[in-house]
Amino acid sequence: MDGMTNADAPRRRAPGMSPERRRAMIVQAALPLLATHGAAVTTAQVARAAGIGEATVFRAFPDKDALIDACVVEALRPDSVLAELAAIPLAQPLGDRLTAAATALRAHLDRVGAVLAAAHAAGRPGRGRREPPPADAAAPKERRAAPSAGGRASAREESVAAVRAAVAALLAPERDRLRLPADRLAAAFLAVLVPSRTPLAGAAPTPAELVDLFLHGALAPAAPEEDR
Template identity: 55%
Template sequence: MSPEERRAMIITVAIPLVAEYGAAVTTKQVARAAGIGEATIFRVFEDKDELISACMEEALRPDQVTREIASISLDDPLVDRLNAAADALAAHLERIGALAGALHATGHPGGARNAMAGKLRTKRAKQRPEPAERDGGHQVRDAVAELFEPERDSLRLPPEKLTAMFLGFLYTRGRMGGESAGVEPAELVDLFLHGALVEAA
């Protein structure tokens, strides 16, 4: 296993542990779950803080959710396409929220902040990323915009504008409080497509 493969494997194993234990997770727990010696972790990461930041950075990457959205069949009805995209995005945001919340609850908000700012202390993180890596938001927007393309001629607005509005709906869902906190992605999709008013008979 190459150093990069080992690093990726450790991060994959560590993410659910960080989501469960936050900053209280130990490198011993991570090593046990990964089936490696604890010393192996410190050959890849300078310390536990760097591992935690790497986990948050990985959770923030849009690669997985972009692949999920891109795999949605354009032959499906638009409502089904948007529901599938909404579910994928909701799961992505919940993964990020679980990690950030666990870190904050255990007194380590800096781990989440540093990762979100891209301030990992590794040489790899200090290298200038490729354009596609720098702007993950465009990857998600492009994948969602593609879902509108089959209906382009019958849409009230261009797919690009609808995509921005649709993502705005979904990204604010997690910040809704009170009775709105239980709003499901499918409900937002329905509201997005059909509006808030009941159609007259």
């Protein structure tokens, strides 16, 4: 339009956060609070931690139970601990690598345990309930009906396999000195690290393998020097 200045032109609003990104942001803010306060955490606390209004929490989640369910889904994802394992320098001595891995895995399991305990304490009455999709988007996976037992088991097996592969990668630089294949040693490492759980499914080391490892260690004897 003639005579219209830049100041007169209508301003475009900055694109808002997508519903899925908003939900993810709220979950990330809620996770440490849930681990610290358990089921007593309030949506007001989550909102303050996320820097948003409490009403925004309820636009993303129908109730606190749905938020807790989403936190459980996120806590069980191995992405963060896999990234920590991948960041361990392979140039470090094997003992240092495995110590760093054990530290990361223990912290991950502690977080998962805290979130699951909070979810259990809350009763999670919304579990298995199909929530209607939000008005502005199709329902993300966390808002749909809870996965079946078979689906949860399959996802768990995939997560365990990914963690086992990450530990095996830490053992790979010593592949020529290992007494067992790296994936078998990774399974044994996880069995020793988490003895009260069953993270190995069909990949669990045999008793003979575990005894041999405890008696003789993970590394095969060094080859004799050529001049001997």
